[in-house]
Structure formats: structure tokens, C-alpha cells
Amino acid sequence: MSFNIALSGISAAKKDLDVTANNIANVNTIGFKESRAEFADVYASSLFTNSSTKAGDGVTTAQVAQQFHQGSLSFTNNALDLAITGPGFFVTSDGLDSKDLTFTRAGAFKLNNENFIVDSNGNYLQTYPVNNDGTSAAINLTSTSGMQIPETAGVPVKTGMVNMAANLPANATGKTVANFDISDPATYNHSTSITIYDSLGEAHVQTSYFVKDDTAPNQWAMFTAVDGKKVDAVAPTTNLTAATAGTNHVGAVVNFTNSGVYQQPANPDIVLEPLGTPGAGVYSSGADGTQNVNVRLEGPTQFSSGFEVTSLEQDGLTVGRLTGVEIGPDGLVKATYSNGSSQPLGRVAMARFRNEQGLTQIGNTSWKASQGSGEPLAGEGDSGTFGTIKSAALEQANVDLTTELVDLIAAQRNFQANSRALEVNQTLSQTILQIR
Numbered sequence: 001m002s003f004n005i006a007l008s009g010i011s012a013a014k015k016d017l018d019v020t021a022n023n024i025a026n027v028n029t030i031g032f033k034e035s036r037a038e039f040a041d042v043y044a045s046s047l048f049t050n051s052s053t054k055a056g057d058g059v060t061t062a063q064v065a066q067q068f069h070q071g072s073l074s075f076t077n078n079a080l081d082l083a084i085t086g087p088g089f090f091v092t093s094d095g096l097d098s099k100d101l102t103f104t105r106a107g108a109f110k111l112n113n114e115n116f117i118v119d120s121n122g123n124y125l126q127t128y129p130v131n132n133d134g135t136s137a138a139i140n141l142t143s144t145s146g147m148q149i150p151e152t153a154g155v156p157v158k159t160g161m162v163n164m165a166a167n168l169p170a171n172a173t174g175k176t177v178a179n180f181d182i183s184d185p186a187t188y189n190h191s192t193s194i195t196i197y198d199s200l201g202e203a204h205v206q207t208s209y210f211v212k213d214d215t216a217p218n219q220w221a222m223f224t225a226v227d228g229k230k231v232d233a234v235a236p237t238t239n240l241t242a243a244t245a246g247t248n249h250v251g252a253v254v255n256f257t258n259s260g261v262y263q264q265p266a267n268p269d270i271v272l273e274p275l276g277t278p279g280a281g282v283y284s285s286g287a288d289g290t291q292n293v294n295v296r297l298e299g300p301t302q303f304s305s306g307f308e309v310t311s312l313e314q315d316g317l318t319v320g321r322l323t324g325v326e327i328g329p330d331g332l333v334k335a336t337y338s339n340g341s342s343q344p345l346g347r348v349a350m351a352r353f354r355n356e357q358g359l360t361q362i363g364n365t366s367w368k369a370s371q372g373s374g375e376p377l378a379g380e381g382d383s384g385t386f387g388t389i390k391s392a393a394l395e396q397a398n399v400d401l402t403t404e405l406v407d408l409i410a411a412q413r414n415f416q417a418n419s420r421a422l423e424v425n426q427t428l429s430q431t432i433l434q435i436r
Contacts, residue, residue: 002425008058009418012039015061016411023399024408031071031106031365032397034404038062068356071105071398073390079325080117082107083395086387088350088379092123092366096146101126103351103376105395106365115149121364127333127346128380134332134344141378144349147333149325154337156201158291159316161269162194164208165298166309170260174214177221180245182209182230188223190307196226197316198275199288206231206293206314209251210307218258218302223251224272224295226282231293235271256302270295317341327391331381350386351376 019037026032040062045054073083082090089103096116102123109125112118117125124146129137137143172189180187193207206226213219223245224231232250244250252270255263275282276289298311320337327333331348353359358372369376381389 003422005056005058006418006422006425008042008060009421010415012037012059012061013411013415013418015064017408017415019064020404020407020411023404024401027397027399027401027404029106029365029397030108030394031104032399033066033068033071033105033365034397034399035064035066037064065357066359066361067398069398071395073393074396075393077392078110079327079391080109080111081392081394082109082327082348083390083393084350084381084387085390088352088381088386089367089376091126091141091144091349091351091376092119093126093144093146094123096124099142101141101351101376102362102366102368103359104364104366108394111149115151117147117149123366126349127331128349130332130344130347132344134334136347136380139378139380141349141351141376145346147346149322149345150335151322154317154320154322154339154341154343156197156199156319157315157317158199158288159196159293159314160291162196162206162293162295162314163298163311164192164295164309165300165311166192166210167301167303167305167307168210168212168220168254168256169307170302170304172212172307174212174217177211177213178245180209180211180221180223180249180251181247182207182223182225182228182249187211192309192312194312194314196293196314197318198291200286201317201319202287203318204275204282208295210254213253218256218260220254220256220302221245221251222254222270222295222297223249224270226275226293229282231275231282232273233270234273235269254297254300260302262297262300262302264297264299268296268298270297327389329382329388329390331389347380348389350379350381350389352379352386353377 016037019035023034039059042057042060044057084105089105090107092102092104094100109117109119126144127147128139128144131137175187175189188209188211190210191207193205195203196206197203204227206224209223211221213221230249233252257263272293274290274292317339320339320341322335323338324336325333326336333345333348334342335345336342353376354374355372358370359367360370362368379386
């Protein structure tokens with residue numbers, strides 16, 4: 001029996017050496033989780049055995065348990081390198097239509113030849129669909145899919161509204177509104193311009209002209225032109241009445257109080273005629289000729305200071321080219337375009353388990369769910385008990401090399417001690433056989 005006890009000790013020591021050597025070998029493996037050999041004694045007895053004098057029957061390997069504590073982070077210049085700080089796993093699948101999911105902490109992702117985000121083994125990173133505002137449309141692993149980064153440009157958006165705020169000088173020289181002519185700077189006081197876009201993304205310059213009415217000290221007329229062609233106002237409202245120049249150019253009247261405060265009407269929008277009308281005709285061939293551009297004055301003033309445009313914005317977008325991909329702490333993936341727009345593409349799916357040590361290891365720093373681990377619980381980064389996703393970072397192996405080298409020495413001595421016990425058993429056997 002003592003032979004078997006010594007052999008079990010040698011086997012356990014060898015298992016400990018194997019586990020420690022594997023930890024050391026993977027010290028530079030991204031997302032690797034160290035293992036620990038756990039042992040239990042062997043004790044067999046029967047009803048007729050005196051347990052007080054039983055010596056035991058050796059040792060056995062109870063489990064090689066992986067340790068899922070956090071590894072240190074290494075920062076990179078690749079936005080697709082991802083790391084999780086806290087609980088959770090990335091979710092991957094081996095095909096676009098496959099739901100055979102694997103789970104990993106190794107976030108060294110890249111693009112394949114079809115612009116899908118994959119890991120080094122070609123597995124597709126799974127993401128949740130999102131709405132236009134970036135909120136998740138569904139958070140469950142059955143709704144996940146691979147993410148493809150678009151190479152196409154962003155869709156152009158035609159301008160529908162120009163928002164403007166400015167100070168019109170109270171001491172400006174009054175002019176005859178009926179004499180206004182866009183080709184004669186002497187007929188107006190000030191002007192400002194902004195670039196707008198038609199439905200095809202073609203850029204046009206919209207200019208607003210301001211004429212101080214010489215018949216009323218707190219009244220101005222505002223006229224509009226696009227690409228140097230007059231565009232008439234068609235819907236002035238209360239306190240925003242029509243102003244007509246001698247060139248049959250229709251504008252809007254802007255009124256101020258004695259304190260220089262804008263008398264904002266109930267509907268502050270100045271609606272311009274469609275850009276495709278014969279009078280304007282400033283749209284591109286094939287573009288939407290019915291496009292209206294409204295002008296909204298947002299708190300203009302008439303003070304004694306000089307002319308100053310304090311705000312000038314429009315809501316259109318030209319065609320944009322993909323310039324980059326950003327991934328936030330919650331896993332939201334956004335594509336940014338050269339026109340300044342951004343578009344949410346999806347959110348990186350995450351999963352966690354009630355018993356991480358019950359996961360089945362399949363190699364390539366990946367695991368599969370098992371009965372011991374329980375079913376995966378879906379979630380998103382930086383929410384609830386799930387960790388935060390860091391872009392341009394990788395989680396290093398959680399192996400402490402110093403500790404592993406000490407364990408290696410201890411396992412080696414344990415192996416030597418059990419070998420010595422086996423040698424002593426052999427010597428005792430030989431002595432017994434030589435008794436005559």
C-alpha cells in the first residue's frame with residue numbers, strides 16, 4: 001500500500017508541476033487566466049476498519065481550477081483592442097449565422113477582409129443592435145450579431161433650418177428698404193453667410209442681408225439670397241411681416257423694443273420659398289427642388305455695440321467619409337465621418353456567469369458555458385454588475401511570475417520527497433525478501 005501512496009504523491013506533484021509550467025508558459029498570453037491545482041486526500045474505510053489507526057491512501061487531484069481575477073492592462077494605439085475592467089466576458093461566434101457562442105477576456109480584435117470585427121482565430125465579436133440615439137434595442141444573446149464597419153459614406157442631409165443670433169447696431173444709419181439690391185452694398189447695412197446643403201449633399205452659400213429701416217428706429221428688414229440669387233420669404237408671421245424691396249425681393253421685418261430686445265413672434269420661423277422655384281433655381285440637378293430652408297432668429301439684439309454674429313448654425317450634412325471608430329466604456333461603437341457626423345453601429349455584447357470556475361476551457365483563451373457554470377447572463381458594459389470596456393487596451397495574463405517560480409520549486413521538492421518515499425519502500429521490501 002505504501003507504494004501506491006508514494007506513487008499518488010508523485011502523480012500529484014507532477015500535476016502541480018504541469019499546472020505551474022503552463023502558467024509560466026502563458027505569462028504573455030493576452031486574456032489568459034492562471035490555474036491552480038487543488039488536491040484532496042484519499043481515505044477508504046469499511047464498517048470493520050478502525051478509523052483511529054487508518055493511515056490514509058494517498059492523494060488525488062481534485063480539480064485544476066482557473067482563477068479569474070483581474071489582470072493588468074496594457075495600452076495600445078488600436079481602437080479595436082478592448083479590455084474589461086471588472087466582471088464579464090466578450091461574446092464571440094465562429095460564423096455570422098452561428099449561435100455557438102464562446103466567451104473570452106482576450107480583446108485583441110481586428111477587421112477581416114469583409115470589415116467584420118473578429119479575433120485572431122476569425123471568431124466574430126457579437127454586438128447588440130442599437131437605436132439611432134445609441135440606446136440598446138435588445139439585450140439578450142439571441143439578438144446579437146457580428147459587426148461590420150461600413151466603408152461607405154454617411155448619408156447627406158438637406159438643410160431645413162438655419163438658426164441665427166446677432167447684434168444689430170442701434171446706431172446704424174437708416175436706409176430705404178425699397179432700394180435694397182443684393183448687388184449694391186450701399187443699399188444694406190450688414191450681411192452674414194453660411195453654407196447649406198441640398199438633398200444630394202451639394203454645398204450652397206446662403207447670405208442674410210440686414211437693412212435698418214429709415215422710417216422706424218427699432219425696425220430692420222432681412223433679405224436672403226442663395227448662391228447670389230434672391231430667395232423670397234413666403235411665410236412671415238405676427239411681428240415678422242413682409243418687407244419688399246424695389247427689386248421684388250421679399251424679406252421679413254424684424255422688430256425690437258426700446259431696450260433693444262427682440263420682439264419674438266408666436267412662430268419665429270422665416271419660411272423661404274423652395275430652392276427649386278423658377279425665381280430661385282439654386283438647387284443641384286437631380287436634387288429635391290421642393291426643399292425649404294427656414295431661418296429662425298434666436299434672441300437677436302439691437303444694442304449700441306457693433307454688428308456681431310453670436311450664433312449661426314444649420315442642420316444639413318454633406319457626404320462624409322469614414323474617418324474613425326470609437327468604442328465607449330459602455331461598449332457603444334460609433335463611426336465618425338469627415339462631415340462631422342457620427343453614427344452608432346451597435347453595442348459590444350457582454351456575458352457573465354454565476355460560477356466562472358464551472359466554465360469549460362476550449363483553448364485560445366476561450367470558454368464555453370456548462371452545467372457547472374450556469375447559463376450566460378447577458379448585459380452591457382458599465383451597467384449593473386458588468387465591468388467597464390476600455391478601448392485601445394488589452395488585459396494581460398493574471399499570472400504572478402514570482403509566485404509561480406516559488407510554486408515550481410515547492411512542487412519540485414514535493415516530487416523529490418515522494419520519490420524518496422518510494423525508494424525507501426523499495427529498500428524495505430528488499431530487506432524483507434533477504435530475511436532467511
